[in-house]
Amino acid sequence: MSEKSVGEMTSREMHEAVRQALAEVDRRLASGELDGSGRYYTDEELAAGAATGGKRTPVKPVKSNAA
Numbered sequence: 001m002s003e004k005s006v007g008e009m010t011s012r013e014m015h016e017a018v019r020q021a022l023a024e025v026d027r028r029l030a031s032g033e034l035d036g037s038g039r040y041y042t043d044e045e046l047a048a049g050a051a052t053g054g055k056r057t058p059v060k061p062v063k064s065n066a067a
Helices: 011-031 043-047
Strands: none
16 A cells, blocks of 8 residues: 555545554454564573474573662
């Protein structure tokens, strides 16, 4: 779709833009992208290959020094 402002769009173009946006929201919600529910691994686990079935090493929490 072209990059028109809403004022330049016809009614049909506005409806199509809304349909596309809703379809994208539906897709992201279903995949867990939108609310984060699809994320089951930490960044460290993903880097270690957790999502691909690679060997995972337990991630130890980083201890911080309290001031």
